[in-house]
Amino acid sequence: MSLLTHVLACLFGIGSWVAINGMWVELPLIVPKIPEGWYLPSYLTVIIQLANIGPLFITLMHRFRPGALDERPVIYTIVGLGVLATFLLAFLWKHTLFVGNAVHSVALLSLSFLLSVVDCTSSVTFLPFMMRLQPQYLTTYFIGEGLSGLIPALVALIQGVGVVQCKNATANANFSMVNYTGGTSGELEAHYQPANFSVQIFFLFLSTMMAVCLGAFVMLNYHPSVVQEHKCEKYLDDTKHQEKADISLTLQNHPAEQTPMLEHPEGPANEPRSTFGKGTYSRAEVVFIFVVLAWVNALTNAVLPSVQSYSCLPYGNQAYHLATTMAAVANPVACFIAMFFPIRSLMLMGVLTVTGTGFGAYIMGMAALSPCPLLVHHELGAALMVITWVIFVLTLSYVKVIIGVILRDEGHSALVWCGAVVQLGSMLGAMSMFPLVSVYGLFKSGHPCNTKCPK
Structure with a gap:
């Protein structure tokens, strides 16, 4: 294994979702300065789902024209577009135009759509490209994908996004504001501290991260020590040939081969193999893997993040x-x-999925009870919420990586479908939560300083 290749694979993975993740963490500084206000998160949710046109096109190409699409030109295009869009955002995000009878942040919304296309399409192009490298680098890529959410969050913390000081609302009031006992009312107000650096600098940072991703991708393709670790062209040709064979078998309705599953001891000995990938797993197992993949991504990418503030604040x-x-x-x-x-x-x-879902149910329950969840007046309640979020993300992230490893062993086409199902699950999760949170307002936010609940 090459340390350089591991580093490049990680940097390449960081570029997968760093732009949109960065947009979300910067919302507290963006929202007060645009006409859309706090409707912007709802607009972003819709924009991200519309951007799934990119993954849909790539998936259909692989389905009906197997082997005809090379991911590398697509990756160069979308990552270059990501560099340009984040750079333009740094200078245009506050610009508005009249559309109809109202003022809208046309530049911000348009460039956000481009970034959404970039990040959504990365799910069905970055993973298949990793087939060109040795299997151990796929996990490193997933580490980078995880860092695509962590790095913008850490930079936003350094920037001071959402840092609150709770101050007594009557501290500077005159004597008329003093109650009859001679003291103040004790009401606290949230005062958000100014950021340490501007939104423009943050977007330039995101543009730099996308440029780093582009540079890493170039080196993964052309650096001599990395090229030596590429799989031979014969293997790639065999992979494309296998994809075509799978399509032809499906069209001809050939029955699955009845053979013992020696390579996969978990299945029954006489269970028929599927025509999916290398045929290692039965049809039921393939369906189980993809259902779990869609479910896990729906929870981690859409359902629980949409109620995170309600569960924690x-x-x-x-x-x-x-x-x-x-x-x-x-x-x-x-x-x-x-x-x-x-x-x-x-x-x-399956066990980890059920475990993570259980912790997710606790988070959803506390969000539904907001602003007065269980143990709201005790430090134990806050500790439980932090621990629950960590275990929830830890278990289901492990499940996602293991599914990626499994599907990588099944071939190039399996990783394309992996990315497509990831986007499908995320889309279904977002569509289910959008009306509950943004339309019907079923969740009530807690106050960061004053939690008025019965003890």
Whole structure:
């Protein structure tokens, strides 16, 4: 294994979602200065789902024209577009135009759509490209993908996004504001501290990260020591030939071969193999893997993030920041664990999925009870919420990596479908939560300084 290739694979993975993740963490500084206000998150949710036109096109190309599409030109295009879009955002994000009878942030919304296309399309192009490298580098890529959420969050913390000081609302009031006992009312107000550097600098940082991703991709293709580790062209040709063979078998409705599953001891001995990938897994197992993949990504990418503030803020601003930061750390940690313990057991996958879902249910329950969740007046409640978020992200991130490792062994086409199902699960999760959060307002936010709940 080459340390250089590991570093390049990690930097390449960071570029997968760093732009959109950066947009989300910067919202507290963007929202007060644009006409859309706090409707912007709702607009971004819709924009990201519309951007799935990119993955849809790539997936259909692989399905109906197997072997005809080379990922490398597509990756050069989308990463270059990401560099340009984030650079333009740094200078145009506050610019507005009249559309109809209202003022809108046309530049911000348009460039956000381009970034969404870039990041969504990375799911169905970056993973298949990793087939050109040795298997051990796929886990390193997933570590980079996890860091694509952690790095913008850490930079936003350094920037001072969302840092709150709770001050007595009556501290500077005149005597008419003093109550009859001679003291003040004790009401606290949240005062958000000014940022340490501007939104423009943050977007320039994101543009730099995308440029680093582009540079890493160039080196993965052309650096001599990395090229030596590429799989031979014959292997890639065999992979494309296998994809075409799979399509022809499906069209001709050939029955699956009845053979013992010696390579996969978890399945029954006489269970028929599927025509998916190398045929290692049965049809039921393939369906199980993809259902778990869609479910896990729906929870981690859409459902629970949409209620994170509702679940954490009632316990205080410190608990909220700890939960978001530690959860972001848990993602690459899970990928790092999977590098040394890549357990491919479908039984373990199911157990971890159920475990992570259980912790996710606790988070959803506390969000539903906001602004008065359980143990809201106790430090134990805040500690439980932080720990729950960490375990939730840790377990389900490990599941995602293991599924990626499994599908990587099944070939190029399997990784394309892996990316497509990731986007499908995320889209279904976002579509299910959008009306609950943004339309019907079923969740009520807690106050970072004043939590008025019965003890």
